[in-house]
Amino acid sequence: MRYEYRSMWVGVAAVAATVASVTAGADPDLEKRMGDPSNWASQAGDYANTRWSDLNQINASNVGRLQVAWTLSTGVLRGHEGSPLVIGDTMYIHTPFPNNVYAVNLKDQTYKWKYEPKQDASVVPVMCCDTVNRGLAYGDGKIFLQQADTTLVALDANTGKVVWTAKNGDPKIGETNTNAPHVFKDKVITGISGGEFGVRGRVIAYNIKDGKKAWTGWSVGPDSDLLFDPQKTMTWTNGKMAPVGKDSSLKTWEGEQWKLGGGTTWGWYSYDPKLNLVYYGSGNPGTWNPSQRKGDNKWSMTIFARDLDTGVAKWVYQMTPHDEWDFDGVNEVPLVDLDIKGKKVPALVHFDRNGIAYTLNRETGELLVAQKYDPKVNWTSGVDMKTGRPTVVRQYSTDAAGPDVNVKDICPAALGTKDQQPVSFDKKSNLFMVPTNHVCMTYEPFQVEYVAGQPYVGATLTMFPAPNSHGGMGNFIAWDAANGKIVWSKPERFSVWSGALTTAGDVVFYGTLEGYIKAVSPKDGKELWKFKTPSGIIGNVFTYQYGGKQYVGVYSGIGGWAGIGMAAGLTGNTEGLGAVGGYKDLAKYTTLGGSLFVFALPDGATGATAMNQR
């Protein structure tokens, strides 16, 4: 019943939106800023999440001369994920908890303003064990901060004064935030963390002007909560798209377990203005003990395509039905057009934690390509392209083994072949540049009881480098998403937990857990330049231009799950350790930190190179 009303309302809203985009425009401010490559106006640089920059002053032939231009201490010794934003002559910097925000004048690196929120420290244990924040968003003259304590704050970009705040969760029941808010058109989108606390995931859209809630789309539960139209919301079924039908989520849970259903939404979001669809993935279902939650546990581990104005889901695709390994589906969903079998396809590409890279038609939701992006992935023999389901290898099924049985040598580990560290797209070669983990695990599930605000995990894990490989725990790879193939792979000693950046200068940048920022060629992965920062890098590389000069920057400050993982290897099970790799070695290379590094070519370097090239 509610749906008929809703769809009627949707019709009206659609008309209204069209009118609005003609008159006021959605967010002309942000779209104009993103269109100018001098800025780094959103976390991924664009709506599509390509992490590509048209800047080319720094290029393959001169990148070797890159030097430190300036640095800045964030004052916080925790994992630094995400990146700053650059709008015109101002850089906006964020920190992990307590989530300070600094507006820095690019002219002289003085502070224009500082925002230092007071948050109840009781949120820290609920975030156990690291207090990362994946960055700010900009739009409509405002800076948006998603605090750990589930407060979304809109700040005046010029003064740092609070314009509005909204509360999107409750830390007392384990709800926190680590995700960056995202501005699309006239909305600010945010999610929720707490997949290890029995939190029920959802995405919330707020009106950018006043912070009024526009819609909430839940990951699990009744159709009305999911914002599903059982007849119109589609999913891949028997080789084609078909309606999900009534109670598509409820049917896949026992009793009321969906209320602790997980499907949290702490990753990155992308947006296609032409289709007016928002894309994102949901996280792991309820407890990590699979035998405690029979069924497919829909729609955890799922890519959602939702209408931005109404939140109604156009289509969904579940990567890992009935998760048995904590393979959250939250990784980013970059939107690119690809030539697939001779046809130009409006595609989306998703490198899942489960070790499979998916290419889907972003308009229809059709499954096009699903291939392993690390040959060591062993829990599945591959995706059945007709059903869209991965075929589980029984030996690695923690559900088949049952509680209190330690299942060994599962690849990848729970942190996935890739986690939140975002990929970049090379617009010249149409290849993705992918920071990956090369880590396997043992997994022992056990019965666990839910207590609000207490961990609801139910599995003990150990992690180690992929056995019988190069001994390292990561690779940086180039991926052909049209054909589902690795083009080249560069081994790394540790997981690459840093977001990549590709530029028109034929360079791709990324950071390492030892603390190196590296520039490599997108053609073959050949290393062109590296610099050791004081702490491990889990932030994302970004670039901007100021005063006619291109800069490249990154946060240096180890932490996050990788940082915890590094220490986890200290005296961990010895199988697979030893060799060259092992997180235990990380302590030899780096320690905690919290700083921003900005690099540029020395004066005259670009001119000299240009002359050489002539």
Add this chain to the structure above:
Amino acid sequence: MKFWKLLMFSALLTGAAVAAGAADAAPYTVKEGNKVDQKTLMGWRTWRALACERCHGAQQEGLVGPALVESLKKLTKEEFHQKVMNGNPEKGMPPFSVSKMVVDNWEGLYGYLKGRSDGKIKPGHVYPMDASAQSAQKK
């Protein structure tokens, strides 16, 4: 505050007494490194269920939180009790007084961690000592 300090001081004194007496009465019983008494077993299950390893490491070697194999060499039973119940939110340790499982089993947890710290209990899974406890576990 003064009261608190006094309390801590007296706890230290009491602790010393307990530690002195601990030589002949370990707060746990263990055989073959991983077969333990029922109370210690419940302590380990509490450790596991509350996901303590997320901060203190799978083998109590310390991660974001301190290495308990070391801490338990210094902490008295009562200090341990206080720390677990009150937590240290600033540093990320939750106050576990809200968890029934911890309130019911904190002594067993102390015993388990003491056994780990003494090097008497091996890292990882522990099992009940006798068959009757085994069947209790299967329940």
